[in-house]
Amino acid sequence: MNIHSVLSDRVYQALSFLVNLPINVSLKIHPSTKSEYGDYQIDGVMDIAKKFGMSSLCLARKLVDTLDLNGIAYKIDVISPGFINIFLDPNWLSQCLICVLSSSRLNIVTVIPKKTIVVDYSSPNIAKEMHVGHIRSTIIGDAFVRICEFLGYHVVRSNHVGDWGTQFGMLIAYLESIKIDLNKKITLSQLEIFYRFARRKYDQDPYFSKRARDCVVRLQNGDSRCLKIWNNLVKLSMLENQKIYDRLNITLNLTHSMGESTYNSMLPEIVKDLKKKGLALENKGAIVIFLDNFKNKRGKPMGVIIQKKDGAYLYSSTDIACIKYRCEILNAYKIVYYIDSRQHQYLKQIWSIAQKAGYVHNCILEHHTFGMVLGKNGKPFKTRSGATIKLTVLLNEAIKRARKLILNKKPNISKKKLDILSEVVGIGSIKYFELSKNRIINYIFDWDQILSFHGNTALYIQYAYTRIMSVLKKSYKIFKQHSFKNKIKLTTKNEKQLAVHLLQFEEVILFVYQNGTPHVLCSYLYNLSVLFSVFYEKFPIFYEENEELRISRVLLLSLISKTLKQGLNLLGIKTVNEM
Numbered sequence: 304m305n306i307h308s309v310l311s312d313r314v315y316q317a318l319s320f321l322v323n324l325p326i327n328v329s330l331k332i333h334p335s336t337k338s339e340y341g342d343y344q345i346d347g348v349m350d351i352a353k354k355f356g357m358s359s360l361c362l363a364r365k366l367v368d369t370l371d372l373n374g375i376a377y378k379i380d381v382i383s384p385g386f387i388n389i390f391l392d393p394n395w396l397s398q399c400l401i402c403v404l405s406s407s408r409l410n411i412v413t414v415i416p417k418k419t420i421v422v423d424y425s426s427p428n429i430a431k432e433m434h435v436g437h438i439r440s441t442i443i444g445d446a447f448v449r450i451c452e453f454l455g456y457h458v459v460r461s462n463h464v465g466d467w468g469t470q471f472g473m474l475i476a477y478l479e480s481i482k483i484d485l486n487k488k489i490t491l492s493q494l495e496i497f498y499r500f501a502r503r504k505y506d507q508d509p510y511f512s513k514r515a516r517d518c519v520v521r522l523q524n525g526d527s528r529c530l531k532i533w534n535n536l537v538k539l540s541m542l543e544n545q546k547i548y549d550r551l552n553i554t555l556n557l558t559h560s561m562g563e564s565t566y567n568s569m570l571p572e573i574v575k576d577l578k579k580k581g582l583a584l585e586n587k588g589a590i591v592i593f594l595d596n597f598k599n600k601r602g603k604p605m606g607v608i609i610q611k612k613d614g615a616y617l618y619s620s621t622d623i624a625c626i627k628y629r630c631e632i633l634n635a636y637k638i639v640y641y642i643d644s645r646q647h648q649y650l651k652q653i654w655s656i657a658q659k660a661g662y663v664h665n666c667i668l669e670h671h672t673f674g675m676v677l678g679k680n681g682k683p684f685k686t687r688s689g690a691t692i693k694l695t696v697l698l699n700e701a702i703k704r705a706r707k708l709i710l711n712k713k714p715n716i717s718k719k720k721l722d723i724l725s726e727v728v729g730i731g732s733i734k735y736f737e738l739s740k741n742r743i744i745n746y747i748f749d750w751d752q753i754l755s756f757h758g759n760t761a762l763y764i765q766y767a768y769t770r771i772m773s774v775l776k777k778s779y780k781i782f783k784q785h786s787f788k789n790k791i792k793l794t795t796k797n798e799k800q801l802a803v804h805l806l807q808f809e810e811v812i813l814f815v816y817q818n819g820t821p822h823v824l825c826s827y828l829y830n831l832s833v834l835f836s837v838f839y840e841k842f843p844i845f846y847e848e849n850e851e852l853r854i855s856r857v858l859l860l861s862l863i864s865k866t867l868k869q870g871l872n873l874l875g876i877k878t879v880n881e882m
């Protein structure tokens with residue numbers, strides 16, 4: 304159900320009677336900005352009139368005369384110099400609401416035929432604990448994945464973990480040098496310390512750095528001893544990361560791990576092919592691609608190295624192979640990368656190479672960039688001592704704070720309920736805070752704003768949901784005792800506002816899919832909760848005396864609860880029935 308598409312079909316149909324379409328015209332049909340402008344307004348008639356040398360008021364009037372919104376709108380106003388305001392018919396809205404309510408997926412469209420979207424997200428580097436720097440890609444990427452799947456796309460989650468390259472050479476060389484017994488359990492934090500030592504040794508000891516580089520080449524050539532150590536490191540890291548994904552209610556699992564190493568066997572062929580196509584050249588022993596469309600600091604074509612002098616491949620070589628794999632083997636219709644904005648230029652170069660090489664076939668490439676997480680001081684969010692903040696620590700803190708908050712409100716809550724609730728609220732709040740910010744800008748991590756009952760927060764919406772659920776629980780009997788009358792009556796302005804808002808759910812989901820902007824869905828759910836709260840405080844529901852109205856309001860509440868739950872679910876946020 305989509306008010307926008309119903310209106311736009313009819314409006315364009317009417318317009319095509321009046322002027323010779325298609326030309327380069329578009330009308331903007333959108334929810335009205337003020338209630339006196341009706342429910343939807345049409346802008347852009349003036350531009351069209353200008354193109355045809357007509358008076359805009361005259362064209363707007365003719366459009367309204369031709370426009371058939373019988374049974375959909377009860378009034379259409381024309382405002383000088385050519386704005387059109389549409390007032391939707393409450394009866395039509397109420398029929399639409401019943402339709403939506405009786406559908407298990409709230410009557411939201413699905414794409415046919417199923418197309419494949421590859422989503423590259425989370426992608427931490429192996430041998431290090433996940434930290435706050437991974438939170439954005441992981442959480443926003445996962446919400447996007449859920450939305451794509453809900454719309455019917457076939458989604459390939461591609462966790463492009465950094466499991467290849469120089470750092471593994473270092474680590475393997477170091478572990479060999481200290482003769483570590485890999486049959487004994489080592490933890491990820493120990494591994495991270497080893498990595499730090501290895502890095503220091505690499506920078507200071509030329510003999511060690513040579514060994515580390517040899518290890519990279521050995522690894523890339525399939526040396527069994529190196530591979531064995533490497534396998535252990537990857538397994539250990541991914542099992543640790545999985546714990547974070549599970550706690551965060553992220554849909555990634557071990558089968559989605561398609562790290563840089565996945566593409567290793569393709570690399571020699573790719574380099575050969577790029578040379579053959581005249582794209583890659585030998586330059587001071589390395590293999591380089593010079594791109595005319597990107598300039599370096601001296602204004603010369605930018606060089607992208609794809610193979611080093613010693614034969615080792617790079618992050619870039621892997622990404623080129625990866626595009627080929629996603630297009631040719633996975634048959635991707637679209638590839639979406641959730642990577643921070645600092646890699647934008649790099650990605651564009653890789654895409655450009657893949658396109659020139661003919662590896663991209665009818666495939667849309669999108670980079671959904673995001674900014675940084677900052678501390679209250681406006682600098683990158685770190686611990687007091689300046690270290691990166693581990694996700695485990697951050698999640699523990701969220702749950703601890705949620706616990707305190709809940710105990711404050713409900714000192715007598717049982718331990719079991721408290722455990723469940725602090726998890727749902729703590730994790731939900733962190734995720735929601737992340738998702739509610741426009742991803743392209745930096746945001747400030749602030750616990751007071753994250754865990755608040757006021758404003759655009761998870762708690763506000765989760766709490767509104769529990770209020771609805773408690774009314775619905777009481778009302779269950781109403782449905783049992785009386786014949787179920789399928790009618791939602793929109794008797795007040797608030798009910799009508801709620802109706803229009805509820806029927807905009809599909810529009811919002813499609814917008815978020817198109818733009819990869821979950822914050823728009825957050826605002827939608829928040830506004831729905833606000834509309835509900837206002838209505839709930841003003842009008843009786845369960846205690847409404849008129850039976851028909853009582854049932855109607857309960858039905859409306861039921862749809863609000865379903866929409867909130869579905870919306871939060873698409874964001875990967877859980878709900879509870881009571882708080």
Ligand code: ARG
Nearest residue numbers: 423426427428463464465642
């Ligand atoms: N592991 C990389 C990093 O931590 C992110 C990988 C993003 N995906 C990609 N296809 N390059 O920066």
